[in-house]
Amino acid sequence: MGVSANANTGAFLVFFIAAILLALSTTCTALNITKSLAPYSDYSTLSDLFSKTKLTDAINRRQTITILALDNNSIQSITDRSSDELRKILMNHIILDYYDRQKIQKLGKKSALLTTLYQTTGSAINQQGFVNITRIARGEVVFGSAVKGAHLVGKLLGSVISQPFNLSVLHISTPIVAPGFGDAILAPPPPPGSSKPPAAAPKKSPSSPGPSEEEEDEDEAESPSPSESPAESPGKAKAKSRSKSPPEPDSDDDDDAEEPTPSASSRVVWLRVGVAAVIGLIASLVAL
Numbered sequence: 001m002g003v004s005a006n007a008n009t010g011a012f013l014v015f016f017i018a019a020i021l022l023a024l025s026t027t028c029t030a031l032n033i034t035k036s037l038a039p040y041s042d043y044s045t046l047s048d049l050f051s052k053t054k055l056t057d058a059i060n061r062r063q064t065i066t067i068l069a070l071d072n073n074s075i076q077s078i079t080d081r082s083s084d085e086l087r088k089i090l091m092n093h094i095i096l097d098y099y100d101r102q103k104i105q106k107l108g109k110k111s112a113l114l115t116t117l118y119q120t121t122g123s124a125i126n127q128q129g130f131v132n133i134t135r136i137a138r139g140e141v142v143f144g145s146a147v148k149g150a151h152l153v154g155k156l157l158g159s160v161i162s163q164p165f166n167l168s169v170l171h172i173s174t175p176i177v178a179p180g181f182g183d184a185i186l187a188p189p190p191p192p193g194s195s196k197p198p199a200a201a202p203k204k205s206p207s208s209p210g211p212s213e214e215e216e217d218e219d220e221a222e223s224p225s226p227s228e229s230p231a232e233s234p235g236k237a238k239a240k241s242r243s244k245s246p247p248e249p250d251s252d253d254d255d256d257a258e259e260p261t262p263s264a265s266s267r268v269v270w271l272r273v274g275v276a277a278v279i280g281l282i283a284s285l286v287a288l
Contacts, residue, residue, distance in 0.1 A: 033061060045075050053083060064096070065097075066099045066100075066168040066170065066171070068095065068172045074173060077185050079105040080174045081109055089175060092176055093176060094270060098167075110134060126148065141156040145177070147178050150179055151186065153175075154172035154187075155172060156172055157173055157248060174187045
């Protein structure tokens with residue numbers, strides 16, 4: 001009887017402790033976008049609009065998410081939209097996967113389609129629920145609606161929050177307004193001679209849209225046309241090759257390397273290790 005009672009007590013303790021640790025691990029992985037953005041005053045308007053459009057709860061229910069964030073100045077161009085338009089636009093800035101700058105730079109393709117929260121509504125047509133991400137010259141990255149003919153207007157400016165693999169907040173320059181969500185917001189024109197105007201999204205649509213990066217352009221290097229690079233005489237070419245100095249390392253690469261903050265998922269792993277250790281300890285005590 002005594003042995004049986006000890007065994008029952010031990011089993012109860014095992015389940016009790018496991019339940020507590022499971023509850024703690026769930027708390028650790030739960031998102032709170034309002035709390036996460038609170039230290040960043042430049043994004044206070046975005047946080048307020050998430051609450052106003054009732055998207056805060058939809059974000060917090062996700063365990064993995066990426067926000068294409070607009071600062072207080074950039075977001076002013078859409079704040080006067082109707083509640084319905086504003087909600088649709090903001091949903092297209094919520095990516096249902098984790099993307100930080102390092103992961104973006106390692107994409108195997110030049111372009112990719114990312115699934116947004118709007119795709120889950122069942123109301124998306126003509127790729128409205130997807131965002132196109134494209135890597136262009138010198139490591140620059142731009143975003144835009146995946147709808148055919150839409151412009152890539154949102155330039156990646158930096159990373160605000162990086163918590164692999166739960167929450168990433170990326171700062172972009174311009175709101176992404178898919179066709180059908182109201183008047184588009186075009187990117188401001190670049191300074192004269194600095195760069196090309198925003199490119200349009202690839203016209204070829206994916207045959208079977210999926211929840212991650214599908215159907216993209218091949219990563220091909222553009223070669224200058226003969227008219228853009230006239231031939232030079234051998235003498236000039238030799239002189240140029242002697243005078244050329246080695247290229248300086250591109251400082252942009254250093255900016256792209258970020259140190260990710262400790263993730264909630266790593267805490268979950270330690271909690272699970274703790275569960276296993278406690279269960280093993282109690283099992284040994286019961287066996288005694």
